[in-house]
Amino acid sequence: MASRALKNPYKDYDGTPACAQGLFDDKGRVRSLQPAPLTSDFIGRLRAKVTELLSQMENGLRSADPRDCSGYTGWAGIALLYLHLDSVFGESSFLQRALDHVSRSLQCLTRRTVTFLCGDSGPLAVAAVVYHRLGRSQEAEECLGRLLQMHESVVKGKGNLPDELLYGRVGYLYSLIFINQQFGHEKVPSQYIQQICEAVLASGENLSRKRQTQEQTPLLYEWYQEYYVGAAHGLAGIYYFLMQPGFGVGEERRLRLVKPSVDYVQRLKFPSGNYPPCIGDSRDLLVHWCHGSPGVIHMLLQAHKVYGGDGYLGDALQCGEVIWTWGLLQKGYGLCHGAAGNAYAFLALYKATGDLKHLYRACKFAEWCMDYGKHGCRTPDTPFSLFEGMAGTVYFLADLTQPLRSKFPAYEI
Numbered sequence: 001m002a003s004r005a006l007k008n009p010y011k012d013y014d015g016t017p018a019c020a021q022g023l024f025d026d027k028g029r030v031r032s033l034q035p036a037p038l039t040s041d042f043i044g045r046l047r048a049k050v051t052e053l054l055s056q057m058e059n060g061l062r063s064a065d066p067r068d069c070s071g072y073t074g075w076a077g078i079a080l081l082y083l084h085l086d087s088v089f090g091e092s093s094f095l096q097r098a099l100d101h102v103s104r105s106l107q108c109l110t111r112r113t114v115t116f117l118c119g120d121s122g123p124l125a126v127a128a129v130v131y132h133r134l135g136r137s138q139e140a141e142e143c144l145g146r147l148l149q150m151h152e153s154v155v156k157g158k159g160n161l162p163d164e165l166l167y168g169r170v171g172y173l174y175s176l177i178f179i180n181q182q183f184g185h186e187k188v189p190s191q192y193i194q195q196i197c198e199a200v201l202a203s204g205e206n207l208s209r210k211r212q213t214q215e216q217t218p219l220l221y222e223w224y225q226e227y228y229v230g231a232a233h234g235l236a237g238i239y240y241f242l243m244q245p246g247f248g249v250g251e252e253r254r255l256r257l258v259k260p261s262v263d264y265v266q267r268l269k270f271p272s273g274n275y276p277p278c279i280g281d282s283r284d285l286l287v288h289w290c291h292g293s294p295g296v297i298h299m300l301l302q303a304h305k306v307y308g309g310d311g312y313l314g315d316a317l318q319c320g321e322v323i324w325t326w327g328l329l330q331k332g333y334g335l336c337h338g339a340a341g342n343a344y345a346f347l348a349l350y351k352a353t354g355d356l357k358h359l360y361r362a363c364k365f366a367e368w369c370m371d372y373g374k375h376g377c378r379t380p381d382t383p384f385s386l387f388e389g390m391a392g393t394v395y396f397l398a399d400l401t402q403p404l405r406s407k408f409p410a411y412e413i
């Protein structure tokens, strides 16, 4: 892990007002959830950095791939960023920018991939929400109709569809959830969501039976003949969705199928507290949202919420320590495998525990991100995109201004 990270230069939180000076308003209080105690000065710095990076990003996007519609590296991701900025800062110019970018995205759909991040359901879902906010309900309905047309083929798993987040069923499922969250009511009927979960459960039981792993893990999933563990391609990302209340999995199966499968992932923990990219991989190298503790932590915290006990929370806290030590990456400042994505783990811990230590750590990672480009990090292939590049960093910096409402985009429910 040390070889992939840059040394964390920051002093850790010690609970004293002096240590969080300039960050927290509320001196002396150890636990606080409402309101989040960031100083107006720090929020002003975040806001100014958002403006500065946005103009760099817009310049950089002039040379971006004009045919990439995706949320992960393409136009839908930029549209999602602007939609988020509209939510956080309430400026109508952001919504207009979201419309511009999502329109480009709709012109170059893949017609192949179904997920929110890498396929067509992301552009359609983001467009539906943008049109809805603009009061253009007919266009919103049209996008929604096209999104739901994909549903049947996702349930059936046409073309050997996997189940993971980036290319599989739960990546399509996220699009439906996104619509319901953004519309503020059950715009997509719950049976659509339940049917996807049924298909995911059946697929996981089937593979577990085939590989005879029912005793260890009654659900099992693969992607390209590997059993991935992390949030992007693996088990932790899938189980995070299967543990959500209201998705139609039901208590009985949450206990009989999902819990032992979550516990199996929990047992894959390295001595460091980090998690392997794949089952059987003994190299403890990656501290990314896509592979490793920054993605697995969301599964652990959801398990803590649903099943209780101390074990899940303890392991999630251990993830926090790993990320604090090894989470400033040479790969840069992005969401998928960068400092911004890793900082969302601290925000998740803060939301779960109310402990200001985690908010402090998120602020320190934000300070690192605000020194964008000054650490000699590698430049990603798509340097301005949402999941690899600058747009993701901007998304995180904006989210930090309202930490209790923050959510890792395209993943956290």
Ligand SMILES: [Zn+2]
Residues within 6 Å of the ligand: 288, 289, 290, 291, 336, 337
């Ligand atoms: Zn990644």
